[in-house]
Amino acid sequence: MFLGEYEHSLDAKQRLAIPAEIRDAWNAERHGAMFVAAPGQNGGLWLWPEKKFVEHADRIESGLVTQEEVVRFNRDYFPRAARVPFDSAGRVRIPERLLEDFGLSGQVVILGVRDHLELASRDDREKERVRFKTKA
Secondary structure (H helix, E strand, C coil): CECCEEEEEECCCCEEECCHHHHHHCCHHHHCCEEEEEECCCCCEEEEEHHHHHHHHHHHCCCCCCHHHHHHHHHHHHHHCEEEEECCCCEEECCHHHHHHCCCCCEEEEEEEECEEEEEEHHHHHHHHHHHHHHC
16 A cells, blocks of 8 residues: 655656655565556546556446447547656656646655555645645
């Protein structure tokens, strides 16, 4: 299970250090060998453990949607996804196209959200915190 909130910088090569606590929770048998970066349900960039992403992908066609909707979703979603393996220093390289699509650069907030990670800009995360406080 992935928990916690961390702030890390993207380096000049678009590499993001995955926090040690997340790497310590990584189980290759359960998670696979890498993350898959893909659009999340909240409009942000999510990092799925490889095996969880496959499970997620397999469930797409089992919902109550028409075949046409599935085809349309697949053509939008999967081309925007990318495999992001760990390097020897525990970093992942996020493709530039994804960083641009999701407005990520410089400081990035990494959220451990149970079975995946979510990436957000520092500004977006701060706005989200303010919204949560006003609703409480």
